[in-house]
Amino acid sequence: MRRIGRRDIVAAILIALLAGAVFTSPPLRSLQGLSLDILTALRGKIVGDRRDPATSPVVVVAIDGETYDTPPFKGSPTQTWTREIGRVLGSITDGGAKVIGFDVIFPSSIEQSEIPFGDAPLGSRMRGFDRDYLIALRQISDGGKLVLGEILSNDHPDTPYTAQRVAVRNNIRALNVHTDADDVIRRMPLSFSIDGKPVPAMAVELAARAVGAKVELAPSGATELSGYTIPSAVPNTLTLNFRGLGRDVPAYSFADLRACVEKGDRDFFRRAFGGKVVLLGTALNFEDRKLTSMRLASGYDGAPGVRCALPAPASTAQNARSDVAGVFVHATVVRNLIERDAVTELGFPMRTVLTIVFAAIIACAACLLAPGGALIVWLALTAIYTAAAVGAFVHAMALPLTEPALASLAALAMMIGYRFVLADRDERFLRKSFALYLAPEIIETMVASGKMPELGGEMRNVTMFFSDLSGFSSIAETMTPGELVKLMNEYLSAMTDIIESHGGYVDKYIGDSIVAMFGAPADDPAHARNAVHAALKCHEKLAGLNASNAAFVGHGLSHRIGLNSGEAVVGNIGSRRRFNYTVMSDTVNVASRLEGANKYYGTAIMASEATVAQTGDTFAWRELDAIRVMGRGEAIKVFEPLANRGAQSAKQAKVAAAYAEGLACWRAREFAKAADAFAKTANTDPTSALFAKRAQALAANPPPPDWTPVNALEGK
Template identity: 85%
Template sequence: MRRIGGRDIVATILIALVAGAIFTSPPLQTLQGLSLDILTALRGKLVRDRRDPATSPVVVVAIDGETYETPPFQGSPTQTWTREIGRVLASITEGGAKVIGFDVIFKNSIEQSEIPFGDTSFGARLKGFDRDYLIALRQISDSGKLVLGEILSNDHPDVPYRAQQVAVRNTVRALNVHTDPDDVIRRMPLSFAIEGRPVPAMAVELAARATGAKPEIAPSGATGLSGYAIPSAVPNTVTLNFRGLGRDIPTYSFVDLRACVEKGDRDFFRRAFDGKVVLLGTILNFEDRKLTSMRLSGGYDGTPAERCALPAPASPPQKARSDVAGVFVHATVVRNLIEHDAVTELGFPLRTILTIAFAAIIVCAACAFAPTTAAIVWLASTAVYAAIAVAAFVHALALPLTEPTLASLAALASMIGYRFVLADRDERFLRKSFALYLAPEVIETMVASGKMPALGGEMRNVTMFFSDLSGFSSIAETMTPGELVTLMNEYLSAMTDIIESHGGYVDKYIGDSIVAMFGAPADDPAHARNAVRAALKCHDKLAELNADHPAFAGHRLSHRIGLNSGEAVVGNIGSRRRFNYTVMSDTVNVASRLEGANKYYGTAIMASESTMAQTGDAFAWRELDAIRVLGRGEAVRVFEPLAEKGAESADQAKAAAAYAEGLARWRARDYAKAADAFGQMADVDPASALFAKRARALAANPPPPDWTPVNTLEGK
C-alpha cells in the first residue's frame, strides 16, 4: 500500500465527484434504463423469480396466428369478426371476469364499406351486421366491465368507430406507451391530460375497476390506487416489473374460445376468467412488437393456457425473444398495480450520491494499491454490489447498476492516469535512479515511507561504512587479469549483498574498497546498529570465502572496516549534466581514517564512539584507544565490536577484560601495571601487544606532565 498525501486526497475527491456527476447526468440517462434491463436479466437468470400463471389476476385473450389460420376467420377481414368477438366477450363476462380491456382498435365497421356492390355499396347491403356486437358492448359496459382502447395523437389518432364509442358510453382509455430515448419501454404512463383533466391510462383504468377504487393524485403529484402509492421515478409513470418475464400471464387463443362458445362450455369460462382482468389483444410475430426491459433476458408472449375445444396446434416450444407483444406490456402494468409490485427507482439525487460513493471507494483503492490490485478490487466490489442490487431488485427496488459500475471504472482509469502522470513520478524517479545500486527492499522502504531524497542534498544522520582489503596490491600482482576479476566480483558481490540486506546503500567501489552508508537514502533509525551488524557479517563471510571458495584459495584475504556515525549531506551531487547520489561531510572522512587505523591496532573493525553510542546495548564492545586522525584536531575514542550482545566467546571476553584493565592503567600513567595487563593477551591479540610495547617504553622513559593519552596517527 502506497502512502497517500494531501494532494492524493484532493485528487480522489475530485475524480469521484466528476465521474459520478458525468455518468448520472441527463445526456447519459439511458444508463438508468440499461440498469433496469441488466437487473431484469440477472434476476431472471440467477434468481429465477417465476410465479404460477394460475395466480395471475390478469389474463390475455390473444388474436393470434392460430386465429388467422382457422375458420371462420381464415381469409376473412377482421371487420367481419365483430359478431364472434361479441359472443366471446359475453361468455367471458358471464364467466365472472372483473373487467375487459381492448388492446385492439376497430377503427372501421364493415357497414361503412364504400365498395360498390350491384346498385349500392357493400356496406349498405350489410346494415345491422354489427348490431349484436354493439349490443354486447353496451351490456358489458353497463355492468362496468368493459374499456375500449385508443391511441392518442395530434396527427393520426386511432380510435374505435363512433358506434362503438356510443355503445360503451365513451369508456375509452389511451393505450399510448412511454418510450425511453433508446426506444425501449420501461415505464408506462399513468394518465393523460384530455380536455384539461387527467384521464387514467388503459392499464390504470383496468386495475382501478378490478380493485373497486379510483386513482387519486396527491398534492405531491404522486398517484395512488387502493392505498398503494405508485412509485414514479419519471413523473406520471410507473416502472414495469417483468418479474415472470411474461411467462406469468396465462394466454388464451381467441379461436379456441370461439369454439368453446359453440361448444357451450360455460364451466370453462368460469374456471378461466372468474375474478380476472381480461385483455384482448393481438399476438403476432411481426405486428405490435415492443422492446422492453426484457430485451436482454428475453421475454415470452405469455404462457399458453388450458384449452377448451380445439387441440393445441403443433408448434415448436416457445422461445424467449427480445421483443414481446404489446398486450403483455399493459398486462404487466395491471398486475404490478393490483399486486403493489411496481419497481421503485431511486431519484436523481440518491442515484448520484450512490454513484459517487461507489466511485470514491474504487478511486481510493486505485490511489492506495497497485493498478492490478485496484482492478481486482473493482471487479470484486462490482460483483458484490451487483449481487446486492439483484437482491434488492427481487423486492422491486432498482438500485443503479451501470452508473456506479462505469463511473467507478472511469474513476479507476483516471486515478491510475493521475498516478502515472503526477503522483508516482517521484516514485518512478526513485526506482529508476537507485535500481542498479540499491537493494529492492530498501527502495520499497523508501517508497513506503514517502521520504524521498531531496535533489541537491539534505542533512541526514547516517553511519558511514568504509572497507579495504589488506595488502591487496601485492596479491593482485601474482594473479592473471581473469583471476583478479573473478576474485573481486565474488568478494564485492558477497559484501554488497550483506550491506544491502541490512539496509545499507553502496555509494561506490574504489578498486577493492567499498564505501557505503546506512540511514540514507532510506530513512533508518537503527542505521548504526545495522551498520555494525553488517560489518560483523562481512568479516565472517570473508572467513567463509577464504575457507571454501576456489577463487580465494591460497590468498588468505583480510580486510579492514571503519564505521562512523554523524550528520552528513546526502543527495544528488555532481555537475549539471551528470550527478550521483552520494555523501559528503567530516563524518565520511573520519570513517575513512578509522578504516586505515585498524592496521595500527591489528583489528578488522573499528567504530567511533558515536557509532557505539547509537547501537545501545546490542553488541559487546571493547574500547581500543583515543586517537587523533590525520586532518582532524579533536581526539576520537574508538571501539571494536566483538559480537552480538551475549554471543561473544570466552576468549573475547577474557581479552576485553585484560585490555580494559590495561587501558585504565595506561590512562592513569601507571605504565608498569598497564604493561602487565596488556601482556596477558599479547600473544593472541595484536592490539594488546601494541599497547604492552608502548607501556613498557613509557615506563622506562616517562612522558612529560602535560602528556595526554591520545594516539596521533601520522598516516591514513
C-alpha cells in the same frame, strides 16, 4: 500498499465527484434504463421467480396466428370478426370477468365501406352487420366491465369508429406507452390530460375497476390506488416489473374461445375468467411488438392457457424473444398495480450519491494499490454490489447498477492516470535512479516511507562504512587478470549482498574498497546497529570465503572496516549533466580514517564513539584508544565490536578485560602496570601487543607532564 497523502485524498474525491456527475448526467440517462434491463435479466437467470399463471389476476385473450389460420377467420378481413368477438366477450362476461379491456382498435366498420357492390356501396348492403356486436358492447359497458382502447396523437389519433364510441358511452382509455430514448418501454404512463383533466391510462383504469377504487392524486403529487402509492421515478409513470418474464400471464387463443362458445361450455369460461381482468389484443410475430426491459433476458408472449375446444397447434413450444406483444405490457401494468409490485427506483439525488460513493471507494483503492490489485478490488466490489442489487430487485427495488460500475471503472482509470502523471512521478524517478545500485527491498522501503531524497542534497544522520582489503596490491601482482576479476567480483558481490540486506547503500567501489552508508537514502532509525551487524557479518563472510571458495583459497585475504556516525549531506551531487547519489561531510572523512587506523592496532573493525552511542547495548565492545586522525584536531575514542551483547566468547571476554585494565593504567600514567596487563594477552591479541610495547617504552622513558593519552595518527 503505498501511502497516500492529502493531495491523493483530494484527487480521489474530485475524481469520484467527476465520475459520478458524468455517469448520472442527463446525456447518459439511458444507463438508468440499462440497469433495469440487466437487473431483469439477472433476476430471471439467477432467481428464476417463476409464478403459477393460474394465480395471475389478469389474463390475455390473444388474436394470434392460430386465429388467423382457423375458420371462419381464415382469409376473412378483421372487420368481419366483430360479431364473433361480441359473442366471445359475452361469454367471458357471463363467466365472471371483472373487466375487459381492448388492446385492439377497430377504427372502421364493414358497414362504412364505400366500395361499390352491384348498384350500391358494400356498406349499405351490410347494414346491421355490427348490430349484435354493438349491443354486446353496450350491455357489457353498462355493467362497468368494458373499456375500449385508443391511441392519442395530435397528428394521427387512432380511435374506435363512432358507433363503438356511442355504444360504450365514450368509455374509452388511452393505450399510449412511454418509450425511452433508446426505444425501449420500461415505464408506462399512469394518466393523460384530456380537456385539462387527468384521465387514467387503459391499464390503470382496468386495475382500478378490478379493485373497486378510484385513482387519486396525493398531496405529494404521487398517484394512489386503493391506498397504494405508485412509485414513479419519472413523473406520472409506473416502472414495469416483469417478474415472470411474461410467462406468468395466461394467454388464451381467441380461435379456441370462439369454438368454446360454439361448444356451449360455460363452465370453462367461469374457470378461466372468473374474477379476472381480461385484455383482448393481438399476439402476432409481425405486429405490435415492443422492446421492454426484458430485452436482454428475452420474454414470452404469456403462458399458453388451458384449451377448451380446439386441439393445440402442432407447434406449441414458445420461443423467448427480445420483443413481446404489446398487450402483455398492459397486462404487466395491471398485475403490478393489483399486486402492488411495481418497481421502485432511486431518485436522481440518491443515484448520484451512491454512484459517487462507489467511485470514491474504487478511486481510494486505485490510490493505495497497484493497478492490477485495484482492478481486482473493482471486480470483487462490483460482483458483491451486483448480487446485492439483484437481491433488492427480487423485492422490486431497483438500485442503479451500470452507473456505479462504469463510474467506478472510469475513476479507476483516472486515478491510475493521475498516479502515473503526478503522484508516482517521484517514485518512478527514485526507482529509475537507484535501480542499478540499490537493493530492491531498500527501494521498496523508501517508497513505502514516502520520503524521497531531496535533489541537490539534504542533511541526514547516517553511519558511514569504509572497507579495504589488506595488502591486496601485492596479492594482485601474483594473479592473472582473469583470476583477479573473478576474485574481486566474488568478494564485492558477497560484501554488497550483506550490506544491502542490512539496509545499507553502496555508494561506490574504489578498487578493492567499498564505501557504503546506512540511514540514506531510506530512513533507518537503527542505521548504526545495522552498520555494525553488517561489518561483523562481512568479517565472518570473508573468513568463510577464504576457507571454502576456490578463488580465495591460498591468498589469506583480510580487510579493514571503519564505521562512523553523524550528520552528512546526502543527495544527487555532481555536474548538471552527470551526477551521483553520494555523501559528503566530516563524518565520511572520519570513517575513512578509522578504516586505515585498523592497521595500526591490528584490528579488523573500528568504530567511533558516536557509532557506539547510537547502538545502545546491542553489542559487546572493546575500547581501543583515543586518537586524533589526520585533518581533525579533536580526539575521538575508538572501539572494536566483538559480538552481540552476551554472545562474545570466553577468550574475547578475557582479552577485553585485560585490555581494559591495561588501558586504565595507561591513561593513569602507570605505564609499568599497564605493560603487565597488556602482556597477559599480547601473544594472542595484536592490539595488546602494540600497547604493551608502547607502555614499556614510556615506563623506561616517562613522557613530560603535559602528556595526554591520545594517539595522533599520521597518514591514512
